[in-house]
Amino acid sequence: MALGRLVRSAALIPGLLGQGKKAGTSTIRCLHQTLAMAKQLQSRRLNGIDKNPWVEYTQLAAEYDVVNLGQGFPDFAPPDFAVEAFQRAISEDFMLNQYTKAFGYPPLTKILAHFFGKLLGQDMDPQSNVLVTVGAYGALFYTFQALVDEGDEVIIIEPFFDCYEPMTLMAGGRPVFVSLKPSPVQDGEVTSSSHWQLDPVELASKFTPRTKALVLNTPHNPLGKVFSRSELELVASLCQKHDTICISDEVYQWLVFDSCEHVSIASLPGMWERTVTIGSAGKTFSATGWKVGWALGPDRLLKHVRTVHLNSIYHCPTQAQVAVARSFEREMQHFGQPSSYFSSFPQTVQHNRDHMIHSLQSVGLRPIKSQGSYFMVVDISDFKKKMPDLPGAPDEAFDRRFVKWLMKNKGLAAIPVSVFASSSHQKEFDHLIRFCFVKKESTLKAMDERLLKWREETRA
Ligand code: PMP
Ligand code: GLN
Numbered sequence: 001m002a003l004g005r006l007v008r009s010a011a012l013i014p015g016l017l018g019q020g021k022k023a024g025t026s027t028i029r030c031l032h033q034t035l036a037m038a039k040q041l042q043s044r045r046l047n048g049i050d051k052n053p054w055v056e057y058t059q060l061a062a063e064y065d066v067v068n069l070g071q072g073f074p075d076f077a078p079p080d081f082a083v084e085a086f087q088r089a090i091s092e093d094f095m096l097n098q099y100t101k102a103f104g105y106p107p108l109t110k111i112l113a114h115f116f117g118k119l120l121g122q123d124m125d126p127q128s129n130v131l132v133t134v135g136a137y138g139a140l141f142y143t144f145q146a147l148v149d150e151g152d153e154v155i156i157i158e159p160f161f162d163c164y165e166p167m168t169l170m171a172g173g174r175p176v177f178v179s180l181k182p183s184p185v186q187d188g189e190v191t192s193s194s195h196w197q198l199d200p201v202e203l204a205s206k207f208t209p210r211t212k213a214l215v216l217n218t219p220h221n222p223l224g225k226v227f228s229r230s231e232l233e234l235v236a237s238l239c240q241k242h243d244t245i246c247i248s249d250e251v252y253q254w255l256v257f258d259s260c261e262h263v264s265i266a267s268l269p270g271m272w273e274r275t276v277t278i279g280s281a282g283k284t285f286s287a288t289g290w291k292v293g294w295a296l297g298p299d300r301l302l303k304h305v306r307t308v309h310l311n312s313i314y315h316c317p318t319q320a321q322v323a324v325a326r327s328f329e330r331e332m333q334h335f336g337q338p339s340s341y342f343s344s345f346p347q348t349v350q351h352n353r354d355h356m357i358h359s360l361q362s363v364g365l366r367p368i369k370s371q372g373s374y375f376m377v378v379d380i381s382d383f384k385k386k387m388p389d390l391p392g393a394p395d396e397a398f399d400r401r402f403v404k405w406l407m408k409n410k411g412l413a414a415i416p417v418s419v420f421a422s423s424s425h426q427k428e429f430d431h432l433i434r435f436c437f438v439k440k441e442s443t444l445k446a447m448d449e450r451l452l453k454w455r456e457e458t459r460a
Contacts, residue, residue, distance in 0.1 A: 049166040053419035060404065061413040067446045069435045070413040072221070072374040076440040078287040079341050081330045086290075086323035096318050103306060104132030104294075105321035111328045116296055120267045120277070128299040131306055132316050136251045136280035136293040139305075141167055142312075143247050143276045143295060146304035148173040152212035157198065159420035159429055161221045161249065173213075177422050178206045180223065182368075192369040193225040193377070200234055207242040214244055216265055219252040222420050222434040223377050224370025226260045229268075236268045245301065246271065251280040251293075252373040254342045255438075257350040260371045266297070273298050276305065281324040283374075285341070286438075290320045349374075352437040355444050360435070363454045367435075374438040377417060381431040397430040406433075411450045 042050075054071060061068050068075075077083060089096055103109060109126035117124035124130065133139040140163060148154055150172035156164050158179040168175045180196040216235060218227040227235075239246050246265055253262045266275040276297040282288035295305050334340040353376060357367045366379040384398050392401035399416035406412050417432035437444075 045170045045172070049169060053162055053415065057403070057413070057415055057419075060407055064407045064411070064413070066407050066411050066413040067443060067450055068413045069437070069439065069443075069447065070415045072436045072438065073288045074286040074374075074438045074440075075443055076286070078285050079327075079345075081341075082285040082287060082323060082327040085326035085330075086287075086319065088326070089319040089322035096322055098318065099315050100318045100321065102310060102315050103127065104130060104316070105318060105325055108132055108321045108325035108328070111325055111332065112294055112296070115328055115332060116277070116279075120264055120272065120296070122266075122272055124296070125299075129296060129302060131295045131302055131309060132321055133293045133295060133309065134313060134316050135282060135291040136249065136278050137163065138291075138313065138316075139276075139278040139293045139295040140164070140247070140249065142305045142308040143278070144168060144171040144173070145308045147245055147247075147276075147301065148212055151210065153208060153210045155203075155206050155211060155214040155244075156422075157214075157216065158422065158425055159222055159417055160215065161217055162420055164215050165422060174210075175422065176206050176211070177425060178203050179425065179428060180220075180225065191366075191379070193220070193223045193371050194228075195368075196223050196225050198231065198234070203234070204238055207238055207244065211242055211244050213247050214239055215247045215249065217249040218265075219250075219256060219262065219372030221252065221373055222375050222415070222417055223368070224373045224375050226256050226262060226371040229261075229263050232263055232265050232268060236265055236271050239274060240270050244274070246275040248275055248277045250277055251283040253279065254284060255346050255349055255374065256372040257346060257353060258371065262372065273300070276301055281320075281327070285324070285327050286345070290323065292316065292320050292324045349438055352439065352444060356435060356437045356447070359444070359448050359451050363451050363458065368432075370437075374436050375434050376437055377432050377434050378414070379431060380433055384431050397426045399430040399433050403433055410454050412447065 057070050061070050106126070109130045109132060112130045113124040113126040131139070133142060144167040148168060148171035152173045153176045154168045154173045155176050155178060156168070158177045165175050178198065180198055182191065183195045183197060185191050185195060214235065216227070219225070235246070238244070248265050250262070250264060256262045264277055266272050266277045276295050279294050279296070281292040282290055295302065331340055331342060335342070338344065353370055356376060357369060360367050360378055364382060366382070368377045368379060370376040380399065380402055383402060390398070390401040390405050392404065397416065397418040399418050403414050403416045406414060414433040414435050417429040417434055418426040421429045
């Protein structure tokens with residue numbers, strides 16, 4: 001506004017624009033350039049979403065000497081069969097350096113249709129019910145772009161994997177949050193992620209005629225909650241009643257512990273037709289850098305997801321898809337047997353989880369036992385009472401200040417749970433931090449050493 005006035009005033013100043021053609025033109029050009037720079041550069045879709053927790057906390061973890069239990073990735077090798085599959089894909093056939101089919105390397109879409117067809121109880125067609133994407137991130141992004149329209153409401157269960165909110169906003173949608181809340185437990189009882197539940201009445205109240213989609217994530221990042229069949233039935237009945245699409249992020253589906261069962265919501269009656277199920281080879285085969293993911297669903301939804309793919313990425317790296325196809329083929333042969341990675345891996349990870357619960361309790365942290373995923377959330381309310389004045393910006397949530405203190409003073413990196421909340425609900429979650437336990441034995445030992453030192457400092 002002020003610059004607009006400036007240009008108009010400049011035009012009126014005698015001599016300024018009239019001292020010869022050259023000077024006048026360059027002055028106007030200069031004023032117009034300044035005016036153009038005053039326009040917002042980025043599209044409005046990006047307003048308010050420029051901060052990213054992974055960039056911030058990965059950077060912080062690199063600055064300090066920490067045992068990194070923050071960002072979720074395994075720090076050990078993928079299974080031998082997967083590594084060998086990738087090596088063969090690189091060396092065996094030079095044509096695998098070239099494009100493959102746009103919707104996915106055919107043996108991969110075929111095995112995914114076969115494998116998930118059995119799990120979801122659907123006769124799946126590799127071409128119309130499967131799309132290979134660049135990681136689960138790619139599948140999520142396409143799905144939001146394809147199915148959420150300007151002004152549509154999207155129900156997001158809080159806390160939530162952080163990208164759901166910006167992806168809704170980038171599609172022009174309006175996020176509507178509903179939070180998981182912990183139910184009361186007996187004194188001294190180790191709380192479990194299963195104690196975090198949706199209030200059915202509150203959930204029902206979030207649906208309106210503008211509700212286009214609900215995002216579900218089970219096993220859940222960050223809580224480690226595995227939604228029970230009856231919880232999913234509630235979500236399913238509301239989606240059907242209000243004609244809502246379900247975007248179901250199941251990247252940790254193989255990582256469920258104790259006697260928990262992972263249920264895909266698309267396998268419930270009436271849900272296949274309205275669900276896009278999203279998965280990740282990175283999580284499935286402990287190879288997060290491969291960035292192969294997929295979207296599964298009925299053609300009526302997937303055809304629009306494919307349209308976004310065709311007009312943006314078009315094609316995913318061939319060799320990584322070959323490695324994933326062969327790894328699934330191997331798993332198919334071993335499915336249900338102890339030799340299956342899908343059976344042995346959760347057992348190893350459950351052992352790590354139990355190790356971590358025991359270790360963290362030794363310094364007064366209160367772990368919430370995870371039922372699944374890579375993660376466990378820890379209650380730091382006692383520290384919030386004891387150390388309310390931790391350094392940090394005045395409006396910085398306590399969990400963020402605590403994580404920075406933990407990195408700097410105790411050499412342990414975690415992720416504050418308020419990063420998984422909308423800005424107005426961060427206070428509800430600022431007594432929680434998240435640890436990743438998909439780490440090798442030596443990392444857990446290094447964690448133990450830091451915790452032992454912490455305990456000794458507390459006693460001194
Ligand atoms: N969904 C959830 C819940 C996640 O934790 C992640 C992080 N890996 C993703 C999606 C993205 O997965 P990918 O690395 O396959 O893109
Ligand atoms: N999904 C992983 C996590 O939650 C990593 C996310 C990321 O690095 N963008 O830690």
